[in-house]
């Protein structure tokens with residue numbers, strides 16, 4: 001536990017700081033840690049939640065996702081979404097220091113080069129793959145898989161793509177589900193290439209990736225223990241916990257934000273702190289557009305409807321909402337290797353940090369280009385249909401023209417890049433009979449809007465899954481492809497029997513109906529304050545600066561313009577690291593090197609350093625959990641015959657079919 005933390009309460013807060021950071025989640029802690037490396041600048045971080053209390057459900061990989069539904073989760077509720085049978089989806093989001101990195105499944109992968117080069121196509125110079133690669137390395141310390149595991153599963157990696165001394169550990173669990181070997185052999189039968197490493201820009205086809213996992217302790221590596229804990233000891237870094245930012249106050253043209261208002265609750269007194277240099281918003285894909293809108297930065301019509309004076313009319317704030325729409329199919333395996341029972345697994349974990357409890361979720365990935373999941377002519381037809389659609393055709397009615405124009409540009413870029421083998425259309429992850437299938441570059445766009453001018457009122461949002469019918473079409477292809485893999489000889493050795501959606505769901509129409517009834521969040525909300533030109537509905541420029549302002553930046557997942565084909569946490573780390581460097585440069589402060597990541601590199605007073613491989617966070621064998629969850633998270637696709645873990649993976653004990 002960090003005993004030197006500069007946690008302060010609202011009475012002790014200084015009148016002003018050089019930088020005020022709104023949201024101490026994933027990106028907020030990265031930027032706070034980097035800016036406070038310079039002892040001559042003062043930094044205040046304001047976080048709506050607490051710090052975690054080192055619970056097992058945070059640290060033990062097997063429990064990853066256990067913080068969902070607890071007090072560390074906003075548990076945002078969507079509207080009844082008309083595009084998917086009026087279903088309401090709960091979207092988990094961290095309300096705790098470290099944010100999403102406390103809740104997440106620890107999958108730690110990057111997108112393909114094409115995903116980031118598409119951001120440059122949108123007008124963001126300096127945001128392509130080659131620009132971001134040094135920052136992917138900067139935040140990472142990679143440890144290769146143990147040789148025996150690598151041999152058994154044929155895990156390959158490219159050391160030159162990885163970081164060697166960053167704050168976040170990337171390593172492999174010491175147990176993988178043996179059925180993954182059948183899956184990879186089945187994929188090879190169908191001609192799916194195995195890439196050397198997804199981290200080198202080739203996150204395509206099949207490949208292996210590590211987890212955000214400490215290599216010896218086998219515990220979660222996340223923004224709190226990587227960035228926040230070392231940095232918070234500095235005297236120039238203050239933290240306000242359990243305080244919600246209610247509004248940013250500014251004036252002038254361009255608008256200069258001076259004050260940041262915050263309060264402990266709806267009926268509590270509001271206080272204001274002054275930002276001398278910059279205000280940096282990092283409140284996440286739902287929280288950040290909400291704060292901008294409450295502050296008068298957003299679509300004028302929305303702000304006027306809620307009696308909020310307009311500081312900057314920016315129609316893109318809260319638009320462009322993207323996620324990887326997610327589905328699970330299930331097969332009962334009649335001939336799977338016997339599962340390790342939980343008591344043995346627990347013993348293995350605490351005695352030698354081995355076994356299934358070291359495993360949080362996926363390591364063997366498929367990120368398939370369209371041409372790999374269907375015929376060339378079908379793939380071509382899908383691309384032609386993307387091009388043929390008029391931009392506003394499937395957007396929400398009343399979408400402002402600038403946002404429509406931005407989507408037109410995005411659609412053109414996606415059609416061009418999805419037509420190649422360099423951009424993935426879907427992700428498939430196999431685990432013990434379940435197959436997770438998710439859309440990687442959806443064409444549907446959702447939105448986030450304030451529901452009132454009360455900052456404690458929940459925002460209104462709609463992910464609008466499959467609003468664009470082409471998202472349904474290629475998802476049908478993906479499910480058919482996954483069935484083709486299951487039909488190959490290596491998978492047939494496991495004697496699979498599909499029970500969801502089930503063999504009777506076998507026409508395109510039946511699959512579409514099933515998809516509409518099932519599709520849900522993969523927890524990858526992003527893109528609601530897109531980094532693209534203002535005339536195209538953009539909210540921030542390529543340096544994260546909010547249009548129409550002189551000192552307000554956004555640095556979190558909301559500024560991603562097009563969702564990459566990957567689980568997003570490594571991208572969020574890289575983008576935040578790069579922006580932190582740019583903020584320092586803009587202020588004439590020394591930046592830390594992009595190949596070495598020491599969080600103390602430019603500070604003379606700090607005592608912090610990058611954690612070493614001997615970090616001592618090992619929980620004792622009988623660790624007790626000090627926090628009792630207040631609610632229980634319901635997995636996305638529960639079925640009567642399969643025990644489903646947080647990630648929708650089947651964890652049932654296989655019963656041989658007679």
Ligand SMILES: Cc1cc2nc3c(=O)[nH]c(=O)nc-3n(C[C@H](O)[C@H](O)[C@H](O)COP(=O)(O)OP(=O)(O)OC[C@H]3O[C@@H](n4cnc5c(N)ncnc54)[C@H](O)[C@@H]3O)c2cc1C
Nearest residue numbers: 023025026027048099100105107245287556557567568569
């Ligand atoms: C359940 C789950 C599983 C996931 N699994 C994976 C995975 O396995 N691999 C992967 O790569 N990615 C995964 N992700 C995604 C990834 O973790 C997120 O994309 C990323 O952490 C988002 O970072 P962020 O900085 O944008 O926002 P967050 O980390 O959400 O940070 C926002 C912070 O702002 C605070 N905040 C919000 N409003 C206010 C306010 N008004 N005042 C003060 N503070 C405020 C919040 O409390 C929060 O701490 C998962 C996410 C979730 C939720």
